[in-house]
Amino acid sequence: MNANISTHPPIPGRWWILLFTSLVLFGNYYVYDSIGPVADLLESQLGFSDSQIGSLNGIYSLPNIIMVLIGGLLVDKFGPARVTLYTSFLCLIGAALTAIQPYWVMAAGRLIFGLGAETMIVAVTASLGQWFKGSNIALAMGLNLSMARLGSWAADVSPTFARSLYDQGWQAPLILAAIFASTMVVFAWAYLICDRKKPAEMAAVESEKMNWSDVLSFDRSYWYLLVLCVLFYSAILPFRSTFAIKYFQHAHDLSREAAGQMNSWVFFAAIFASPLFGLIADKLGYRTVLLSLGAFFLPLSFLILGTTDWHLGWTTVLIGISYSLVPAVLWPGVCYLVEEKRLGTAYGLMTMLQNVGLTIANFAAGGLNDWGKASADNPAGYIPMLWFFGLLSSCAFIFVVLLHMREKGPNGHGLA
Numbered sequence: 001m002n003a004n005i006s007t008h009p010p011i012p013g014r015w016w017i018l019l020f021t022s023l024v025l026f027g028n029y030y031v032y033d034s035i036g037p038v039a040d041l042l043e044s045q046l047g048f049s050d051s052q053i054g055s056l057n058g059i060y061s062l063p064n065i066i067m068v069l070i071g072g073l074l075v076d077k078f079g080p081a082r083v084t085l086y087t088s089f090l091c092l093i094g095a096a097l098t099a100i101q102p103y104w105v106m107a108a109g110r111l112i113f114g115l116g117a118e119t120m121i122v123a124v125t126a127s128l129g130q131w132f133k134g135s136n137i138a139l140a141m142g143l144n145l146s147m148a149r150l151g152s153w154a155a156d157v158s159p160t161f162a163r164s165l166y167d168q169g170w171q172a173p174l175i176l177a178a179i180f181a182s183t184m185v186v187f188a189w190a191y192l193i194c195d196r197k198k199p200a201e202m203a204a205v206e207s208e209k210m211n212w213s214d215v216l217s218f219d220r221s222y223w224y225l226l227v228l229c230v231l232f233y234s235a236i237l238p239f240r241s242t243f244a245i246k247y248f249q250h251a252h253d254l255s256r257e258a259a260g261q262m263n264s265w266v267f268f269a270a271i272f273a274s275p276l277f278g279l280i281a282d283k284l285g286y287r288t289v290l291l292s293l294g295a296f297f298l299p300l301s302f303l304i305l306g307t308t309d310w311h312l313g314w315t316t317v318l319i320g321i322s323y324s325l326v327p328a329v330l331w332p333g334v335c336y337l338v339e340e341k342r343l344g345t346a347y348g349l350m351t352m353l354q355n356v357g358l359t360i361a362n363f364a365a366g367g368l369n370d371w372g373k374a375s376a377d378n379p380a381g382y383i384p385m386l387w388f389f390g391l392l393s394s395c396a397f398i399f400v401v402l403l404h405m406r407e408k409g410p411n412g413h414g415l416a
Contacts, residue, residue, distance in 0.1 A: 013198075014140075016194045017191060017194055017195065018128065018131075018132075018144060020187045021124045021127060021187075022143065022147035022148070024088065025148040026150055026180075026183075027091075027181055027183045028091065028117050028120060029148040029149070031091065031095045031098075031117070031155075032057075032113075033155035033156065034155050034173065034174060036155070036156070036246075037155060037245060037260050039053050039242070039246045040249060041170040045170050046170065049370055050369040053243075053246075053366060054238070054366025055362065055363060056107060057110070057237075057238065057242045058359050058360075058366070059110050060113060060114035060117070061358035062111065062114070062355070062359050063111055063115050064115070064355035065352060068351040068355060069345070069348045069352040070348070071083065071087075071348055072119075072126075072344040072347055072349065072351070074344075075123045075347075076126075076342070076345055080126050080127035080130070080195070080344070081191055081192040081195035081196075082192065083119060084123045084124060084127070084188045085189060085191075085192050087116035087117070087188075088188040089116070090116025091113050091117050091181050092178070092181045092182055092184065093109075093113075094111070094113025094181075095113055095174075095180075098110055098177070099171055101171075113181075114355075120188075121351065122351050124144065125141070125331055125347050126344040128144060129335050130340060133335065136282055138281040139275055139278045141332045142276070143274075145327055145331075146270060146271045147271075149271050149323075150267070150271050151180075152241070153264045153267035153271065156260045157261055159173075160261065163257070214345070218338060219337050220406060221407060221415065222334065222337040222338060224399050224406060225330060225337065228291070228330065228403065229350050229353075229354055230350075230353050230354050230357040231392050231393070232295065232396040233357065234354075234360070235361070235393040235396065236298060236322070237361075238365050238389070239385075239389050240263060240266055240323075242365070243365060243366075243382075243385065244259075244263045246259075249376070250375060251379035251382055262312055267323075269317075269321070270320065270327075273321070273328075274327065274328045278332065281332070285414070286416070287329050287333055288400065288403055288415050290329050291325075291404075292397070292400045294322045294325030294329070295393070295400045296397055297319070297322040298318070298326075301315040301318040301322070302389050302390035302393060306383055306386040306390065334347060337413055337415075357392075361389075365385045365388060369385055372385070404416055
């Protein structure tokens, strides 16, 4: 076990912190995943290409190539609570603009939303690392992730529970997303109020100065975990959040409602499985083994999608396990590798490079679909996209193996 993980008594009020930060992330993830369900409407009503649709999520990640690292430094300097509140306002502005034509205004809205959303995630993750340090950290982050997945699931099934809005066209569902964004401001404010009661030693940690040389001193295991994070999310999020529903409609002849529900099972499973896997990691350990299992299922699922005509339920189960297991172990793992006072920077750097991957992957996948002329009349045009995601996820698995080997050796930190 690493010295970075202490065993001090649980901090009073931490479960309220978990509740409010989780509700903030519900709105965050709903807005992020609101593009996928309207993808076919953007195509049919506004004439958007797959490259343009992909860019609406790609441009979300673009500013975070730099911004989340700056945001991580701000979290270390000013504290997660204030950063969460400020970024919630950015998210609201961005979500509102996304519901307005023309394309460049929508793209600007997604960019502004991205500026706030990713830094907010860094702040929330660092906050849980502080409040739950040494006690149920993986369970807390698993519960936090489960609420985020609930937001993603709600966005996916919104064509069912908000069918009347979708019948009106592309704009009404995006206005609904902006309404969810407004709840982020409310719960971020509640979080700030609770955070003001934090123990003095936590406030002292937040005020310490960050030196850039500390980033270079991060352990090799951290860098393996970082590369895993980038590759894993670059494979799963552009597929599930941007193109999966449209792909299910065209390649498997599902209606928008049925495709959204099929896609939603990945997130629905994560609502319950993420905290369960987090609890298992807290109680039993073997974190790199759990990561290896979850990372293996993702390339396997893309292999099945690209080479067989099996029922989508099989790959949905595999991706659901992977998406529940890997994040539930990956994010708490940083707390074993980095000092508490550097968590904001460590998570910021990880999220920064994650967004580099997401930006490239969204644009690349959209470009591959356009190149292959993917459509309902040509479902085979989606095959290059599936192989692209399969390659990324296979590389992610390789870095899990490298992490496991490192952690099993004399320089391990208790992750194996």
